[in-house]
Amino acid sequence: MKRWLGLLLLLVAAVPCAMAAAEVVDDRGQRSRWADPPQRIVSLLPSVTESVCALGACDRLVGVDDYSNWPPQAKALPHVGGLEDANVERIVALRPQVVLLSRSARVSERLEALGLRVLAFEPDSLADLQRVLAQLGVLLGREAQAQALWREMNDGVERAAAKLPPAARGLRVYFEVASTPYAASESSFIGQLLARLGAANVVPGALGPFPKLNPEFVVKANPQLIMLGDRNTVPLATRPGWQGIDAIRRERICVFTPAQGDVLVRPGPRMPEAAQLMADCLARKSAGEGAAR
Amino acid sequence: MNRAGRISLVAGAMAALSLALLLLGLAIGSTGFEPVRLGGSDPVAWQIVWDIRLPRTVGAWMAGMLLGLGGALAQGLFRNPLADPYLLGSASGATLGVSLLLVLIGAVPAAGTLGLRLGMTGAAFVGAVLAVLITLAMARGVQQTLRLLLAGVVVSMVLGAAASLVVLWVPDIMRAMQAFMLGSTAFLGWPAVAVMAGALLLSLVPAVVLSRALDALTLGEASAASLGLAMPWVRAALIAALALATGAAVAQVGLVAFIGLVAPHLVRALVKSTHGALVLLASLMGGLLLLAADVLARWLLAPQELPVGVLTALLGGGYLLWLMNRGSR
Numbered sequence A: 001m002k003r004w005l006g007l008l009l010l011l012v013a014a015v016p017c018a019m020a021a022a023e024v025v026d027d028r029g030q031r032s033r034w035a036d037p038p039q040r041i042v043s044l045l046p047s048v049t050e051s052v053c054a055l056g057a058c059d060r061l062v063g064v065d066d067y068s069n070w071p072p073q074a075k076a077l078p079h080v081g082g083l084e085d086a087n088v089e090r091i092v093a094l095r096p097q098v099v100l101l102s103r104s105a106r107v108s109e110r111l112e113a114l115g116l117r118v119l120a121f122e123p124d125s126l127a128d129l130q131r132v133l134a135q136l137g138v139l140l141g142r143e144a145q146a147q148a149l150w151r152e153m154n155d156g157v158e159r160a161a162a163k164l165p166p167a168a169r170g171l172r173v174y175f176e177v178a179s180t181p182y183a184a185s186e187s188s189f190i191g192q193l194l195a196r197l198g199a200a201n202v203v204p205g206a207l208g209p210f211p212k213l214n215p216e217f218v219v220k221a222n223p224q225l226i227m228l229g230d231r232n233t234v235p236l237a238t239r240p241g242w243q244g245i246d247a248i249r250r251e252r253i254c255v256f257t258p259a260q261g262d263v264l265v266r267p268g269p270r271m272p273e274a275a276q277l278m279a280d281c282l283a284r285k286s287a288g289e290g291a292a293r
Numbered sequence B: 001m002n003r004a005g006r007i008s009l010v011a012g013a014m015a016a017l018s019l020a021l022l023l024l025g026l027a028i029g030s031t032g033f034e035p036v037r038l039g040g041s042d043p044v045a046w047q048i049v050w051d052i053r054l055p056r057t058v059g060a061w062m063a064g065m066l067l068g069l070g071g072a073l074a075q076g077l078f079r080n081p082l083a084d085p086y087l088l089g090s091a092s093g094a095t096l097g098v099s100l101l102l103v104l105i106g107a108v109p110a111a112g113t114l115g116l117r118l119g120m121t122g123a124a125f126v127g128a129v130l131a132v133l134i135t136l137a138m139a140r141g142v143q144q145t146l147r148l149l150l151a152g153v154v155v156s157m158v159l160g161a162a163a164s165l166v167v168l169w170v171p172d173i174m175r176a177m178q179a180f181m182l183g184s185t186a187f188l189g190w191p192a193v194a195v196m197a198g199a200l201l202l203s204l205v206p207a208v209v210l211s212r213a214l215d216a217l218t219l220g221e222a223s224a225a226s227l228g229l230a231m232p233w234v235r236a237a238l239i240a241a242l243a244l245a246t247g248a249a250v251a252q253v254g255l256v257a258f259i260g261l262v263a264p265h266l267v268r269a270l271v272k273s274t275h276g277a278l279v280l281l282a283s284l285m286g287g288l289l290l291l292a293a294d295v296l297a298r299w300l301l302a303p304q305e306l307p308v309g310v311l312t313a314l315l316g317g318g319y320l321l322w323l324m325n326r327g328s329r
Helices: A002-019 A046-054 A088-093 A107-113 A126-140 A143-162 A189-196 A215-221 A258-265 A271-292 B003-027 B034-041 B043-077 B090-107 B109-138 B145-169 B171-182 B190-209 B211-217 B221-226 B231-253 B259-270 B275-299 B308-328
Strands: A022-025 A031-034 A041-043 A061-064 A098-101 A118-120 A172-178 A225-229 A253-256
Touching (some): A022 A126, A041 A046, A046 A061, A046 A126, A088 A107, A098 A107, A107 A118, A126 A143, A126 A189, A143 A189, A143 A271, A172 A189, A172 A215, A189 A271, A225 A258, A225 A271, A253 A258, A253 A271, B003 B043, B003 B275, B034 B043, B043 B190, B043 B231, B043 B275, B090 B109, B090 B145, B090 B171, B090 B231, B109 B145, B109 B231, B145 B171, B171 B308, B190 B211, B190 B231, B190 B275, B211 B221, B211 B231, B211 B275, B259 B275, B275 B308
Parallel strands (some): A041 A061, A098 A118, A172 A225, A225 A253
Antiparallel strands (some): A022 A031
16 A cells, blocks of 8 residues: 555656646747757857856857857857847757747747747846746756856845945946946846945936936936946046036046946846946945045 | 840840859858758758748849839839839838837737737838828829929938937837848748739739830820820829839848849940830849849858848949949040
């Protein structure tokens, strides 16, 4: 009797395992079932490339987009064009079992018509990032690692925040993504990281994650600190009216290198590094201020 | 040689060149000649040749023919050698349609599935046709050429501005929009080829049948009417053909520059003919040009690719300039 019960238990436990095709929901809301984790993957998004590698599945990538440059392993993979000018022929020739790309990519229609499986992931906020990591974990059969990675990333952000001197908190910050100017608002992942570092974003989340601003808006908001990439090289003080902005008068401006910019604007596993970059900027600029006083 | 002989010679030469380029198009791509050599023995190689290279090559040819035809029709209808097929606002209408679709996909995932079903090509086609209809409404029909021309310019401007506004508000779609505006033949599949073949047939037939009206129009509106042609209907049919040809091409390959403008000019430089032969020859020339540009785009920087629209603008513009200078001497 006991033996039978054991066998029954074994069956009950084994059946779901055998049937447990992983179900993945992508950012288009499409559900797909995966009997086995895909072993040949093409990623067309740098942030997703980084996440796949952070989940220990870098060796399953067979091709990436032209902008995927981290980790170094990914850099060595075949590059198949950008997201909008992806090379269909090269992707097909790589025989991928799944292609990871963003929601609006035109290439997805074409790839699906050619019989390839496509998943769209496009994180805007930290909540999006958590969801995308979890779904990637399901897809790759690495759910536990995905959870651990998310915890680790958050701990990293907390550590960066904890080390900040009190003087660096509460600064009103303006984070410029592009010089047109486009900003990272409170509702973007960049804005949310800034908030966790105790900074106040001058661009409210209601405007959308990356709104296009009137330069006047920034003048009126009068940020105490400005962060931007060094591609936005138009000297800030020469913008009409900007010389009166607090951050510019006191030279509290952090200019990030392109490599640092990649870390900051990609919602992926290097989030703690991004938080540390911003924390360093906050600490450095507020300290300089203290010394000047 | 008489005129008819010269026309058939030019047509034959263009067809032969097109055929040669079609074959070349099968052999060129980022994975090189390898897939052709492997042929049927390898399913992926087979797919690359038959489902990627062939529809894309044939598709580029079809889209070029549509644009060449559109150009010949527009220049005949408006009696203006600078007219191009986008004149009635179809290009900016398509741009606006695509930008709205991209915003929809990005903003509401639920609407995204609907948007995906319509697709970029569907949105572009709807936008192009709506723009032409608005132009016709503003011009109060098809009767007055000048009114139509002005309405087309105004609609182009306004819809173009609206599209820019959408891109400005939702910068996420900027890269996708830029790709559309440059034009690309990279994503053409068999369904696209079928759609364009249908559109080509539907617009080429009225264009050829009604070409005598275009000949009459060269003498002026009044003369054309006095020749006993039912101008309102003829004009409406030709504008419908123009809108269909342009809309179908724009929807599938985006805003490919210059083909429609240049193709009729090149034909006129080669041979003097009536509009009946001109619309056919301009279609062939357009097809030849875009086909050549597509093959070049794949070959110049292989395994990378150039956007085909950039190439057509450079080559078409450069050649037209050379032609103009040669003519003035």
